Amino acid sequence: MFVNLNAGPSNRSRFLGELGSLSQTEIVLSEFKYRRGAEIFGEAEPAEYVYQVIDGAARSYKLLSDGRRQIGAFHLAGDIFGLENGGVHRFTAEAIVDTTMRLVKRVSLTHVAESDTAVARDLLNMTAINLRHAEDHMLLLGRKTSLERVAAFLLEMDHRLTAAGVMALPMCRRDIADYLGLTLETVSRALSVLEDKGILGFLGQTQRQIVLLDRPKLAELDL
Amino acid sequence: MFVNLNAGPSNRSRFLGELGSLSQTEIVLSEFKYRRGAEIFGEAEPAEYVYQVIDGAARSYKLLSDGRRQIGAFHLAGDIFGLENGGVHRFTAEAIVDTTMRLVKRVSLTHVAESDTAVARDLLNMTAINLRHAEDHMLLLGRKTSLERVAAFLLEMDHRLTAAGVMALPMCRRDIADYLGLTLETVSRALSVLEDKGILGFLGQTQRQIVLLDRPKLAELDL
DNA sequence: CGGTGGGTTGAGGTATTTCAAGGCTCGTGG
DNA sequence: CCACGAGCCTTGAAATACCTCAACCCACCG
Numbered sequence A, B: 001m002f003v004n005l006n007a008g009p010s011n012r013s014r015f016l017g018e019l020g021s022l023s024q025t026e027i028v029l030s031e032f033k034y035r036r037g038a039e040i041f042g043e044a045e046p047a048e049y050v051y052q053v054i055d056g057a058a059r060s061y062k063l064l065s066d067g068r069r070q071i072g073a074f075h076l077a078g079d080i081f082g083l084e085n086g087g088v089h090r091f092t093a094e095a096i097v098d099t100t101m102r103l104v105k106r107v108s109l110t111h112v113a114e115s116d117t118a119v120a121r122d123l124l125n126m127t128a129i130n131l132r133h134a135e136d137h138m139l140l141l142g143r144k145t146s147l148e149r150v151a152a153f154l155l156e157m158d159h160r161l162t163a164a165g166v167m168a169l170p171m172c173r174r175d176i177a178d179y180l181g182l183t184l185e186t187v188s189r190a191l192s193v194l195e196d197k198g199i200l201g202f203l204g205q206t207q208r209q210i211v212l213l214d215r216p217k218l219a220e221l222d223l
Numbered sequence C: 001c002g003g004t005g006g007g008t009t010g011a012g013g014t015a016t017t018t019c020a021a022g023g024c025t026c027g028t029g030g
Numbered sequence D: 001c002c003a004c005g006a007g008c009c010t011t012g013a014a015a016t017a018c019c020t021c022a023a024c025c026c027a028c029c030g
Helices: A009-015 A017-024 A106-115 A117-143 A146-161 A173-180 A184-196 A215-222 B009-015 B017-024 B106-115 B117-143 B146-161 B173-180 B184-196 B215-222
Strands: A029-034 A039-041 A049-055 A058-063 A069-075 A092-095 A099-105 A166-168 A200-202 A209-212 B029-034 B039-041 B049-055 B057-063 B069-076 B092-095 B099-105 B166-168 B200-202 B209-212
Touching (some): A106 A117, A106 B117, A117 A146, A117 B117, A146 A166, A146 A173, A146 A209, A146 A215, A173 A184, B049 B069, B049 B106, B057 B173, B069 B117, B099 B106, B117 B146, B146 B166, B146 B173, B146 B184, B173 B184, B184 B200
Antiparallel strands (some): A029 A099, A039 A092, A058 A069, A200 A209, B029 B099, B057 B069, B057 B092, B166 B209, B200 B209
């Protein structure tokens, strides 16, 4: 379960592409597997590690005291998350399915960034990417209709994880709903509408394998 | 109207406190005044300057094609905004009232950051602060009720601009609504509810001067 | 003074939520 | 091997929070 290996350079370049210059510096890496549903870190916990999804998927969310949940982001293969500028996590993160992660000690990153401007630039870039996503998501949550939200979600997932024309969603309807600020029933209804319109189709009985039949029409719904 | 002065060090230290180390480096600064309602920069425009509010207030927003608007943030005295990591603005910014800004050339910042790690850290910190705000706002927009949203807004403004127990809001109800993902009528009704509950009071007839009479009760509504 | 730009409040409409029922899949244990 | 329960999803019907439309008030200003 806990495979503490110092990854060879070939692995690193393959999985740390997003960190650019990081792949050329010596940083302690280790792999770790999380079972479906397992908590990776909790909100307000000290941020000891930064995580990269090797295989699987994760969700980051905030909770209100009465249980209402807002998922801020999904993390898919290749994504890096859990990077915090202050030393504290602002979300709880959980594995959506059985997931393999690469872990990097956070302090080693910020320490290297002190002298290596390329690493510093990478940290800023990653934070800026997260910021952009959050800004776009505010518009979605504040002003879009349920159909527009689901359309935007599908386009985002299509962009991030479609292989061979099929998008295999790792997350359930409730996760999607909590990401989009809706209920799972509303998400389900919106998907049914899109199916009826011939914009998408389901593969198999699982309802998680989606084929986009009419991307242009979906994009129209996004605005 | 266009006062292009190289500010002296005393001014700088007073107004660039948030940029920490920046106040110790030579950076080209100039002042500029914007009339109420004037556009400061547009979404998707190249980001030439970074802005600091000296006096007044501004709003940053995104528009959908049919005019729906989501305000991502309000910028009050002392705030820095318009900082973009890529070279393009992600929001449109407008002056809410007549406003005086301090402008800094963006490229001069990123250039200095290449060699000065303290400046690089400041840029990362400011981006991280923006990210935190956006993350919290996603929770508000996705999961809070109208009363909770207005309560959270009042607490935020109270924290940022209350002087002598009175909070003088520069923005109108529509701005508040577009910030909170509501309509102006819903905001107005929520404020009336809070007034009826004895949680806040209005000063004068303008409806923009608010006194918080029961901060604890307001905080309860925030969760 | 009339017009314009806020702001409030009421009445009615509607998108989304809530509540409820039922179906399908899959893993587990008899 | 089949029965059974749990998890997930869909769909319908009813409830509701918020929006829309409309009227009105007040302050400000040319």
